[in-house]
Amino acid sequence: MSLLHVAGLTKHFGGVVALDGVGFTVEAGEVVALIGPNGAGKSTCFNLINGQLAPDAGGISFDGASIVGIGPRRLFRMGIGRTFQIAAVFQSMTVVENVQMALLSANREIFRFLRGVPRRRRGEALALLDRVGLAGEADRAARTLAYGDLKRLELAVALANRPRLLLMDEPAAGMAPQERADLVSLTRRVVDADGTAVLFTEHSMDVVFAFADRILVLAEGRLIAQGAPEAVRADPLVQAHYLGTTTDTEDGP
Amino acid sequence: MSLEALLFQGLNGLAQASTLFMVAAGLSLVFGVTRIVNLAHGSFMMLGLYAAWTLATSLGGALGFWGGIVVAALGVGLLGAVLEVAILRRLYRAPELFQLLSTFAILLVLNDLALFLWGPEDLLGPRAPGLSGAVTILDRRFPSYDLFLIAAGPLVLLALHLVVTRSRFGRLIRAATEDREMVGALGVNQALLFTAVFALAAALAGLGGALQLPRQPATLTLDLEVIADAFVVTVVGGMGSLPGAFLAAILIAEIKALCIAIGQVSVFGVALNLSKFTLVAEFVVMAVVLIVRPYGLLGRPPVHVREGGEPEAPLRPAGTPARIAAVAVLACLAALPLAATGSPYTLVLATDILIAVLFAASLHFIMGPAGLHSFGHAAYFGLGAYATAIAVTRLGLPMGPAMLIAPTAGGAGAALFGWFSVRLSGVYLAMLTLAFAQIVWSILYQWEGLTGGSNGIFGAWPAAPFDSRAGFYLLALGVTVAGLLALRTALFSPFGYAMRAGRDSPLRAEAIGIGVFRVHWLAFILAGVFAGLAGALFAFAKGSVSPEIASIAESVDGLAMVLLGGVHSLLGPIVGASVFTWLSDTVSRTTDYWRAALGGIILLIVLVQPGGIMGGVGALGRHLRRARP
Ligand SMILES: Nc1ncnc2c1ncn2[C@@H]1O[C@H](COP(=O)(O)OP(=O)(O)OP(=O)(O)O)[C@@H](O)[C@H]1O
Ligand SMILES: [Mg+2]
Numbered sequence: 117m118s119l120l121h122v123a124g125l126t127k128h129f130g131g132v133v134a135l136d137g138v139g140f141t142v143e144a145g146e147v148v149a150l151i152g153p154n155g156a157g158k159s160t161c162f163n164l165i166n167g168q169l170a171p172d173a174g175g176i177s178f179d180g181a182s183i184v185g186i187g188p189r190r191l192f193r194m195g196i197g198r199t200f201q202i203a204a205v206f207q208s209m210t211v212v213e214n215v216q217m218a219l220l221s222a223n224r225e226i227f228r229f230l231r232g233v234p235r236r237r238r239g240e241a242l243a244l245l246d247r248v249g250l251a252g253e254a255d256r257a258a259r260t261l262a263y264g265d266l267k268r269l270e271l272a273v274a275l276a277n278r279p280r281l282l283l284m285d286e287p288a289a290g291m292a293p294q295e296r297a298d299l300v301s302l303t304r305r306v307v308d309a310d311g312t313a314v315l316f317t318e319h320s321m322d323v324v325f326a327f328a329d330r331i332l333v334l335a336e337g338r339l340i341a342q343g344a345p346e347a348v349r350a351d352p353l354v355q356a357h358y359l360g361t362t363t364d365t366e367d368g369p
Numbered sequence: 370m371s372l373e374a375l376l377f378q379g380l381n382g383l384a385q386a387s388t389l390f391m392v393a394a395g396l397s398l399v400f401g402v403t404r405i406v407n408l409a410h411g412s413f414m415m416l417g418l419y420a421a422w423t424l425a426t427s428l429g430g431a432l433g434f435w436g437g438i439v440v441a442a443l444g445v446g447l448l449g450a451v452l453e454v455a456i457l458r459r460l461y462r463a464p465e466l467f468q469l470l471s472t473f474a475i476l477l478v479l480n481d482l483a484l485f486l487w488g489p490e491d492l493l494g495p496r497a498p499g500l501s502g503a504v505t506i507l508d509r510r511f512p513s514y515d516l517f518l519i520a521a522g523p524l525v526l527l528a529l530h531l532v533v534t535r536s537r538f539g540r541l542i543r544a545a546t547e548d549r550e551m552v553g554a555l556g557v558n559q560a561l562l563f564t565a566v567f568a569l570a571a572a573l574a575g576l577g578g579a580l581q582l583p584r585q586p587a588t589l590t591l592d593l594e595v596i597a598d599a600f601v602v603t604v605v606g607g608m609g610s611l612p613g614a615f616l617a618a619i620l621i622a623e624i625k626a627l628c629i630a631i632g633q634v635s636v637f638g639v640a641l642n643l644s645k646f647t648l649v650a651e652f653v654v655m656a657v658v659l660i661v662r663p664y665g666l667l668g669r670p671p672v673h674v675r676e677g678g679e680p681e682a683p684l685r686p687a688g689t690p691a692r693i694a695a696v697a698v699l700a701c702l703a704a705l706p707l708a709a710t711g712s713p714y715t716l717v718l719a720t721d722i723l724i725a726v727l728f729a730a731s732l733h734f735i736m737g738p739a740g741l742h743s744f745g746h747a748a749y750f751g752l753g754a755y756a757t758a759i760a761v762t763r764l765g766l767p768m769g770p771a772m773l774i775a776p777t778a779g780g781a782g783a784a785l786f787g788w789f790s791v792r793l794s795g796v797y798l799a800m801l802t803l804a805f806a807q808i809v810w811s812i813l814y815q816w817e818g819l820t821g822g823s824n825g826i827f828g829a830w831p832a833a834p835f836d837s838r839a840g841f842y843l844l845a846l847g848v849t850v851a852g853l854l855a856l857r858t859a860l861f862s863p864f865g866y867a868m869r870a871g872r873d874s875p876l877r878a879e880a881i882g883i884g885v886f887r888v889h890w891l892a893f894i895l896a897g898v899f900a901g902l903a904g905a906l907f908a909f910a911k912g913s914v915s916p917e918i919a920s921i922a923e924s925v926d927g928l929a930m931v932l933l934g935g936v937h938s939l940l941g942p943i944v945g946a947s948v949f950t951w952l953s954d955t956v957s958r959t960t961d962y963w964r965a966a967l968g969g970i971i972l973l974i975v976l977v978q979p980g981g982i983m984g985g986v987g988a989l990g991r992h993l994r995r996a997r998p
Contacts, residue, residue, distance in 0.1 A: 187879070192880060192882040193882055197880075198880055200880075204880070206869065206870050206874055207681075208683060209684075209870075209873070216866075217863075220863045221867075221881045221882040221883050222881075222882065225863050226883055226888070227864055227891075229859050229862045230858060231862065233861060233862065233863055257682060273881060277882070
């Protein structure tokens with residue numbers, strides 16, 4: 117049984133068909149890239165899976181159970197973590213406190229009123245920061261981090277609940293090419309160690325071909341190809357639709 | 370009652386609706402273009418009425434009745450332009466909370482200005498020449514001036530509509546309302562546009578006020594009454610929507626008129642006096658609309674949400690020196706009764722300060738860490754104070770249980786109102802909390818059987834050993850310190866961090882499984898609990914309670930205390946409440962113009978030192994540390 121199973125996913129916005137009968141699977145521990153030109157429907161697909169939007173038709177199941185209509189909070193508990201296109205962290209806290217909050221929530225310790233956060237699960241949080249290479253910044257205010265480090269922090273936060281599936285919509289958007297590759301390779305190392313599956317979108321083809329196990333190609337709301345990187349790269353339909361139209365480092369709008 | 374009488378009251382309502390619309394339309398225009406909710410807008414209406422009175426009477430009526438009205442409106446428009454250039458212009462980029470408070474400060478200053486110029490007496494104007502008679506409608510005499518007013522509202526709507534849709538000025542207004550960045554792109558002198566819109570809005574309000582000259586006396590309470598009505602109208606109609614404001618003005622005016630017309634009704638055998646319901650009816654309508662349609666009848670959701678003020682530094686637990694200092698201060702405070710034996714008033718003032726500190730700390734708890742800017746926190750203070758006073762005087766409970774009832778009442782009220790309020794943010798949250806506080810105030814004011822109405826309740830005196838000044842002071846000290854410690858502990862706990870998480874990034878908080886609504890709701894309830902406790906202390910300190918303790922002014926005092934101290938400092942509310950209470954005590958004993966002084970203080974904080982006292986102390990500390998090698 118696949119970890120994530122998407123079938124016949126369809127979403128309209130007024131007259132625009134953003135997604136049209138898209139179906140795919142993600143296996144446990146697999147790193148899958150979702151690519152496609154601007155407006156192909158990638159973000160819409162993510163928003164449907166992570167519960168921000170409701171599909172017009174189609175099903176999404178995680179670990180064999182339907183997750184259509186379930187909000188982000190419960191998805192987190194079920195083992196789906198996520199990072200945002202624009203890094204979302206708690207600006208008024210330190211780096212390590214950001215991770216501590218995720219750990220406290222994962223362990224259902226939010227409604228505790230006595231012992232202070234500084235003395236809770238700090239060791240665990242530091243270990244997570246160490247994995248993403250941020251241990252040295254633990255006690256800095258999160259709002260003073262450089263953008264690349266913010267993205268790493270988000271990754272550490274998303275990993276706190278030991279998710280089985282990580283959803284990352286353009287995890288490296290707005291970063292320099294070298295930083296992008298660094299972040300994605302870091303992610304790849306970390307999830308390989310945990311056996312976490314990842315579904316991500318990314319505009320840089322070099323990064324995608326270097327780090328994804330499998331690639332899904334969307335165009336105009338339809339899935340036009342999927343498979344191993346080499347196969348997708350060679351696919352004439354993909355070349356016609358996509359590879360010819362976008363430069364390597366182009367960003368989403 | 371007869372159908373005719375009902376229709377007749379309906380006509381009365383329409384006459385009232387016109388002025389309401391003129392005031393609300395300006396409020397709405399200004400909000401649309403500048404995103405500022407101008408609490409001083411009602412003052413323009415009041416000043417328009419006063420100015421028209423002066424022009425029609427003391428100046429010998431040289432301009433005639435109608436000339437006087439036009440000149441009054443223009444004068445108020447000019448005042449609006451001056452205020453925009455001098456003060457509001459500096460606020461466009463400030464956090465919403467600061468904008469609201471500054472405009473409230475302007476309201477205070479203008480009110481004292483009117484007191485200075487026209488004195489405290491009500492002033493009734495002359496009748497309108499040519500329209501002093503009455504016509505017979507439905508067998509009743511209806512003033513012809515009121516008919517004229519009924520027509521004036523739609524005429525102003527039509528004129529505004531033409532200006533907004535047909536003229537270049539109107540196109541700019543629409544552009545600015547829909548997309549602020551676009552105005553810059555159009556190469557328009559944005560500053561000039563804003564000044565013009567503000568002046569137009571002020572003139573409209575001034576006109577609305579001046580037109581009331583034959584119908585109602587000019588009084589100093591008009592500004593708050595009118596702004597409350599105008600708010601309800603704009604919020605119900607939808608911020609920034611002129612037709613919405615018109616619709617809502619009629620709706621609100623008619624509901625008020627009908628409440629008066631129907632008077633006493635019997636519902637399931639319980640006699641309800643609806644005419645007393647007028648004060649609260651509009652707030653009930655607004656609360657219902659905000660709950661069902663959060664952006665008003667014809668309003669649209671705001672395009673972009675504003676960032677909430679200055680970035681806050683991470684919390685640091687107090688170090689050893691700070692702990693020692695706290696214990697030393699506490700020891701001094703505990704010894705105060707010994708030092709102050711010669712001047713009993715010192716202990717009275719100190720007790721007032723302690724109560725204010727607990728109240729401000731409870732407000733800061735939700736304002737700072739949770740980002741919930743409540744404009745009606747006095748409601749929970751009032752509920753606590755009344756619960757205690759009622760428990761002691763009506764139920765004969767001893768002091769201990771009576772003091773415990775207060776936090777329960779405050780918390781229960783906060784649970785009910787918070788459930789609706791914490792879903793909203795920004796102006797809408799501010800307005801809904803304000804509306805709920807007005808509802809509480811009206812209930813306290815009108816439920817005479819239980820609350821003693823406007824007189825309040827007397828005779829809630831503390832029992833031995835707290836019945837001496839020193840004894841009660843020490844009790845207040847103990848309760849306040851315990852309350853502060855509890856709030857502080859909560860802020861450092863996972864729950865307190867979750868409050869800030871929900872404020873910093875609701876998206877991220879939900880994504881890591883934190884239920885932002887639940888956390889903020891509980892925070893709101895806890896704030897109500899501690900405000901209620903402060904209310905209990907207040908009731909025993911004064912021996913009496915009256916509706917003023919739940920008024921808008923009281924809520925704004927709380928906001929001023931928190932801001933004066935600094936929102937982003939845990940010491941802020943303590944320092945702010947102490948300085949504020951001491952200052953207001955000192956200043957109000959030397960001048961009649963305490964409100965203007967308070968307004969000046971608020972403006973000073975917002976324009977010069979937005980971080981409050983503690984923000985200033987922090988910056989000074991950093992500066993000194995950097996100066997040293
Ligand atoms: N909320 C919305 N309302 C209306 N149309 C939308 C909405 N969201 C997406 N669309 C439309 O659906 C289509 C797919 O958009 P989507 O954002 O999913 O594309 P994308 O593949 O993520 O593009 P990009 O690479 O630019 O991020 C586009 O035509 C877009 O205009
Ligand atoms: Mg996208």
